[in-house]
Amino acid sequence: MSTPAPRLPGTLSAPDLAEQLRDGGPLQLVDVREDQELELARLPHPVLHLPLSRSADWMERIGDLLDPARPVAVLCHSGMRSWRFGCWLAQERGYPEVWNVEGGIEAWSREVDPSVPRY
Secondary structure, X not given: OOOOOOOOOEEEOHHHHHXXXXXXXXXXXXXXXXXXXXXXXXXXXXXXXXXXXXXXXXXXXXXXXXXXXXXXEEXXXXXXXXXXXXXHHHHOOOOOXXXXXXXXXXXXXXXXXXXXXXX
């Protein structure tokens, strides 16, 4: 009997994220960057800020913070930290629909909104 493949996040481009946010669907947006990064550049949309360096503060409450019945999109600077968090959310916490924003806030600045500062 073979073991099932691990559940991985899907990939969401910055323009696709912008479209979903415009449409006002059920998407939950999580930003895993640090406080100082959020001060430098942020999306003009509501986000749940869960800095990875402080995961001990929120990890056990993730079920209260994020609704598993709604899709989750995860954002960081370039897409690497958000990928790791998305894998954890899907594999360890069983969230069925997790998306990694490919290229992170950097891609958002380049492809969607150049007024968001790059760093």
